Amino acid sequence: MNIPTPSFERAAAAAADRLSLRASRAGLVDVAVGAVDSPLGTLTVGVTPRGLVRLAYGDEDLVLEDLARRVSPRVLSFPKLVDPVRRQLDRYFAGRLHDFDLPIDWRLTAPGFTRKVLRATARIPFGSLRTYAQMASRAGSPRASRAAGNALGSNPIPIVVPCHRVVHSGGGLGGYTGGLYRKEHLLTLEGVLEDG
């Protein structure tokens, strides 16, 4: 038998969009995600009731899967909840915002040394540079600059937790999860590097 089956994909997609508001009001959204356009490409942003938990360059599907595994499977697309983050990122990339004022959910950073390094990183002022060794000292282990580099490499919230402001003491830029060209772009935007 062959029943002519109407497609309801468009109506279903619209209904699914309306679902996010009700779900959020019912307290059922553990992670709200949304995309933010930026000069560094599309960013995927994840927000929990506690605050900003993830900001990622690259493939949205992988980011959602990672959030489902590490935070909660109740991950729902809800761009409206991401709006405060989007607004501050827009102003930052336009050069009109230096200090992000956003609650941070630190649960994706390992407690202990890693979290200490990243919390200290969050306090590095706009346009300033620190070395890996300095960040290791801030976290209480002056000789652990390599471990500090690893901690920074695991930063789940780049840009807002400005790991791009940490460089080698010898003058090299060091690494960056999103690719070195992004680190250069951010440091140029902040006036640390010369244009070009």
Place this chain on the structure above:
Amino acid sequence: MPPFQTFLEAHRGAVYRFLVGLVGPQDAEDCFQETFLAALRAYPRADGRNLRAWALTIAHRKAMDAHRGRRRRPVPVERVPDAPAPDAPLSDPGLWRDVVALPEGQRAAILLRYVEDLPYRDIGAVLGCTEAAARQRVREGLRALREVVTT
């Protein structure tokens, strides 16, 4: 398990279509919302299940709730459609309309078998009956359709 967003995108079309077949386009939207809110609530406990059959099970339950609710309420004679227009209108003539006119039990079974393409074991799970009973309902539904189509 997959992020809820992925689950939603994978099954929202099937659930919506199933609901339109069960309760009509006006009530489908409400049932859709209730279905996925309930699914979101229970989602972490659904790990390891057949998520498509699970979503359709909840949808079927919500459709039954809507039917019961409507029986208690006075039914308006004429209703203004408030659901968004489906991609392909339901007024599409033919078998689909005859399926929608079937008694509830047979209709759900026929939709699950020939629209959602579920195996009988899953149809039984969705309808809360045995695989054999699911087969029986589909058979009865087909017989009823044959009568409608040939007369």
